[in-house]
Amino acid sequence: EVELLESGGGLVQPGGSLRLSCAASGFTFNNYAMIWVRRAPGKGLEWVSAIIGSGHATFYAASVQGRFTISRDNSKNTLYLQMHDLGADDTAVYYCAKYGGYALTYYYYGLDVWGPGTTVTVSS
Amino acid sequence: DIQMTQSPSSLSASVGDRVTITCRASQSITTSVNWYQEKPGKAPSLLIYAASNLQPGVPSRFSGSGSGTDFSFTISGLQPEDFATYYCHQTYNIPWTFGQGTRVEVK
Numbered sequence: 001e002v003e004l005l006e007s008g009g010g011l012v013q014p015g016g017s018l019r020l021s022c023a024a025s026g027f028t029f030n031n032y033a034m035i036w037v038r039r040a041p042g043k044g045l046e047w048v049s050a051i052i053g054s055g056h057a058t059f060y061a062a063s064v065q066g067r068f069t070i071s072r073d074n075s076k077n078t079l080y081l082q083m084h085d086l087g088a089d090d091t092a093v094y095y096c097a098k099y100g101g102y103a104l105t106y107y108y109y110g111l112d113v114w115g116p117g118t119t120v121t122v123s124s
Numbered sequence: 125d126i127q128m129t130q131s132p133s134s135l136s137a138s139v140g141d142r143v144t145i146t147c148r149a150s151q152s153i154t155t156s157v158n159w160y161q162e163k164p165g166k167a168p169s170l171l172i173y174a175a176s177n178l179q180p181g182v183p184s185r186f187s188g189s190g191s192g193t194d195f196s197f198t199i200s201g202l203q204p205e206d207f208a209t210y211y212c213h214q215t216y217n218i219p220w221t222f223g224q225g226t227r228v229e230v231k
Contacts, residue, residue: 111160
């Protein structure tokens with residue numbers, strides 16, 4: 001069964017750091033780009049970051065550029081999101097999702113598998 | 125950035141109704157639009173990809189159409205389990221963007 005499971009969320013103080021992980025199973029992990037999406041309380045979905053199958057290209061939303069780093073360990077079938085300098089606006093449920101293609105250059109795929117999400121709360 | 129303007133933001137409907145949601149892109153994005161369903165406390169799930177392709181395992185009452193800048197999503201014969209929030213999503217350009225969401229409520 002194809003599955004994603006996030007971990008690493010929690011309560012962090014403003015300016016703090018957190019690393020999210022996403023364990024993948026049931027598919028050939030390095031064949032697919034992986035994505036982080038978040039949903040802040042009372043708001044809609046926001047794309048955060050993406051990484052292609054090899055890990056050699058990464059992409060970020062302007063709101064997190066320079067503060068967040070996406071990475072993957074294909075030997076461990078795991079996706080990561082390192083987050084620094086967190087602020088209240090980063091409070092959200094963070095989802096990892098599998099893209100239907102290896103890279104983002106072929107854009108006729110969707111996010112076909114999602115994890116249940118992990119909650120990040122930034123508060124003093 | 126490409127803006128995805130989704131409407132309506134909410135609607136009330138009854139079981140058996142036909143429901144249509146629209147999404148307008150701020151520039152042409154060919155057919156690179158997906159539609160998701162989100163229920164409270166659960167992750168979103170992909171219903172339609174590339175504007176009109178039904179994701180395997182998704183009931184055929186869900187459909188999508190459009191190209192360029194104008195897209196629509198239809199539920200033909202609303203079922204009790206379809207009361208949820210729906211989002212459009214473009215993958216044509218980075219940064220990817222989502223519509224604001226449409227909440228489908230019980231009338």
